[in-house]
Amino acid sequence: MTLKYILQELYQWFTYRMEDKKARRKFMVVIVMGVLVLIAVYAANGSITQKQSGSIHGPSTSQPVSTSNTQTASNTQTTSNQDQDQGPGPGSTDTQQPTLLLSAIIISSVMGVSIVSSTGMQLHYRKKHMDCIAALPVLYSEETMQ
Amino acid sequence: MNQRKITAFRLVCLLISTFVLTYGSYFLGSCVSLLLPVFACAYVPTGSASGVCKTIVTLSYSLMESTGTALFSLIGFLLLCILGVMIFGRLWCGYICPFGFYQELLTMLRKKLRIPAIHVSEKVKPFFRLLKWILLLCFVFGIGFCNLCPVKYIMPSLAGYGSDLSILGIIIAGIVTGICFLKERAFCEYCPLGTLMGFANKISIGKIKKNGAACTHCRACLECCPMDIHVIYEERLQSNVTHTDCIYCMKCIEACPEPDTLSFTLFGKKILKSKRKIK
Numbered sequence: 001m002t003l004k005y006i007l008q009e010l011y012q013w014f015t016y017r018m019e020d021k022k023a024r025r026k027f028m029v030v031i032v033m034g035v036l037v038l039i040a041v042y043a044a045n046g047s048i049t050q051k052q053s054g055s056i057h058g059p060s061t062s063q064p065v066s067t068s069n070t071q072t073a074s075n076t077q078t079t080s081n082q083d084q085d086q087g088p089g090p091g092s093t094d095t096q097q098p099t100l101l102l103s104a105i106i107i108s109s110v111m112g113v114s115i116v117s118s119t120g121m122q123l124h125y126r127k128k129h130m131d132c133i134a135a136l137p138v139l140y141s142e143e144t145m146q
Numbered sequence: 147m148n149q150r151k152i153t154a155f156r157l158v159c160l161l162i163s164t165f166v167l168t169y170g171s172y173f174l175g176s177c178v179s180l181l182l183p184v185f186a187c188a189y190v191p192t193g194s195a196s197g198v199c200k201t202i203v204t205l206s207y208s209l210m211e212s213t214g215t216a217l218f219s220l221i222g223f224l225l226l227c228i229l230g231v232m233i234f235g236r237l238w239c240g241y242i243c244p245f246g247f248y249q250e251l252l253t254m255l256r257k258k259l260r261i262p263a264i265h266v267s268e269k270v271k272p273f274f275r276l277l278k279w280i281l282l283l284c285f286v287f288g289i290g291f292c293n294l295c296p297v298k299y300i301m302p303s304l305a306g307y308g309s310d311l312s313i314l315g316i317i318i319a320g321i322v323t324g325i326c327f328l329k330e331r332a333f334c335e336y337c338p339l340g341t342l343m344g345f346a347n348k349i350s351i352g353k354i355k356k357n358g359a360a361c362t363h364c365r366a367c368l369e370c371c372p373m374d375i376h377v378i379y380e381e382r383l384q385s386n387v388t389h390t391d392c393i394y395c396m397k398c399i400e401a402c403p404e405p406d407t408l409s410f411t412l413f414g415k416k417i418l419k420s421k422r423k424i425k
Binding site: 106107109110111112113114115116117121 | 325328
């Protein structure tokens with residue numbers, strides 16, 4: 001059994017599966033989940049880097065600070081964070097794991113809330129038959145045209 | 147311009163602007179500062195734009211604090227922003243806004259998953275309209291809008307700084323993401339910055355024009371409009387159908403099956419028009 005034969009068989013199996021609509025939908029779900037996981041991992045990575053560089057504070061802890069508008073957002077953030085930063089110093093490796101976990105928890109919480117809210121709205125609209133297209137008002141310029 | 151090309155062009159513009167405004171400092175350097183009339187949150191530490199929203203929220207404080215060159219540059223930036231808005235109207239929303247791109251991504255995902263969109267009932271629309279004006283007032287007078295703004299919680303998370311979100315942030319980000327998933331450009335309808343820029347739509351360089359006599363009222367324009375604008379469908383006498391909510395996505399022109407019925411003009415010159423669909 002050559003590699004070429006295996007690849008050909010795999011390709012045939014894949015195209016056969018792709019023809020099926022349900023399989024395609026499942027495939028899309030898998031891709032979407034993969035992208036979301038990638039975003040989550042990236043976000044966790046970013047937050048670790050942020051922790052290591054010593055600028056920890058995010059949006060929830062800081063209020064809009066009025067500075068000159070020629071300054072960048074990053075500069076403003078760093079300046080405001082330097083005063084408030086009480087986290088571990090740069091290079092502390094013992095905080096990496098909890099930060100990763102925390103980021104994963106927060107992102108999954110956001111996703112969870114969004115899924116719950118969208119599913120709830122969808123169910124509500126289906127129950128109330130509100131997803132049907134409502135009749136539009138009579139055209140106000142129709143009589144004038146006649 | 148070809149109709150398909152305009153959508154691709156718009157998405158490419160959104161992708162580039164989102165990337166630059168969110169991750170710009172990584173490759174442009176931290177000295178780059180852009181003040182654009184879009185929701186590019188100032189709380190994204192790696193962002194290269196602070197967005198004009200922060201300036202408006204803290205305008206009175208900034209004017210009091212700034213002196214000399216800083217005050218001059220602040221006023222200069224603001225005047226440039228106002229000029230930009232007056233020229234382009236809400237083109238910023240459709241082609242530059244990173245949060246708009248986030249919403250477009252959610253809509254694309256919903257369409258791929260074949261989940262139907264929801265339509266806001268006509269009965270509850272007045273309440274939502276009221277909410278829009280309340281949000282605008284809160285925004286202009288700086289009454290706690292920044293604490294409720296979903297962009298402040300979502301954009302830093304996308305940039306990799308989501309580990310410090312509060313419970314309120316998680317709830318707001320989650321609910322807004324859920325709503326934007328089911329309704330295309332849901333936040334744009336209530337965006338206070340967009341509402342402010344919408345006033346300039348009537349005098350901006352871009353206009354959506356309609357030939358009322360050629361319209362067959364197939365509702366194609368209304369069905370595809372992400373902002374639920376009825377004027378394009380209803381109007382028959384006036385040629386200018388540019389609404390204050392219009393973000394110039396051109397989907398109505400793409401969807402219109404009648405040739406030369408809907409068109410987009412720039413400086414009065416027709417650059418895009420509807421064409422007959424051949425199946």
